Amino acid sequence: MSSKVSYGFFVIVFLVVPSMVLGATPGIENIRCPAPGIENIRCSDDNCKGTIGNTIWYDYNRDGIQQDSEPGIENIRVKAEWAGEDGKYNNSDDEEYRTNTNHNGHYLFENMPKGEYRIVVKEEDVAHLIQTYDPTGSSMNNETSLTLDCNDDYTKADFGFTNTEQTLAVTGIHPLAFLKALFIR
Numbered sequence: 001m002s003s004k005v006s007y008g009f010f011v012i013v014f015l016v017v018p019s020m021v022l023g024a025t026p027g028i029e030n031i032r033c034p035a036p037g038i039e040n041i042r043c044s045d046d047n048c049k050g051t052i053g054n055t056i057w058y059d060y061n062r063d064g065i066q067q068d069s070e071p072g073i074e075n076i077r078v079k080a081e082w083a084g085e086d087g088k089y090n091n092s093d094d095e096e097y098r099t100n101t102n103h104n105g106h107y108l109f110e111n112m113p114k115g116e117y118r119i120v121v122k123e124e125d126v127a128h129l130i131q132t133y134d135p136t137g138s139s140m141n142n143e144t145s146l147t148l149d150c151n152d153d154y155t156k157a158d159f160g161f162t163n164t165e166q167t168l169a170v171t172g173i174h175p176l177a178f179l180k181a182l183f184i185r
């Protein structure tokens with residue numbers, strides 16, 4: 001009698017325990033990783049941790065490339081609008097993320113889910129500038145759109161800005177000197 005109970009017990013332990021150890025974390029489904037406060041959670045492939053960035057700079061010569069002489073613009077507010085799981089904007093599963101550029105003009109959104117994004121530069125932070133570059137440059141509207149793959153590091157959401165040619169012509173000062181005087185105080 002007792003030997004049958006023991007045998008059954010060990011069969012259950014043998015079958016159940018390994019499946020709990022090897023399978024996904026039981027009882028926790030559809031959670032985004034990393035999950036703050038939950039240690040050692042097993043993350044499935046659906047829990048993506050991509051990044052989006054990374055530069056906003058003074059494009060003095062308006063060529064859409066950051067030369068060594070062209071510094072980043074710090075403290076610019078940037079927003080990432082995620083279209084959510086359904087990939088469509090303007091409904092309940094959309095989410096927004098915000099950050100600022102650092103002293104090098106770099107910004108980075110981390111631990112981002114895969115999907116469709118709009119990256120938007122805060123208009124009032126660049127209201128005194130003219131946009132010269134973004135990756136979807138057909139419309140210089142302080143924003144660009146992209147598709148982030150799972151765990152992808154997207155580094156090309158860059159924006160370039162300069163000042164007006166009219167202003168530079170009137171001053172008669174070298175553009176670089178003028179812009180440095182204007183922006184670097």
Ligand SMILES: [Ca+2]
Binds near residue numbers: 059061065066070
């Ligand atoms: Ca340039």
Ligand SMILES: [Ca+2]
Binds near residue numbers: 087089
């Ligand atoms: Ca949506």
Ligand SMILES: [Ca+2]
Binds near residue numbers: 137
């Ligand atoms: Ca654009």
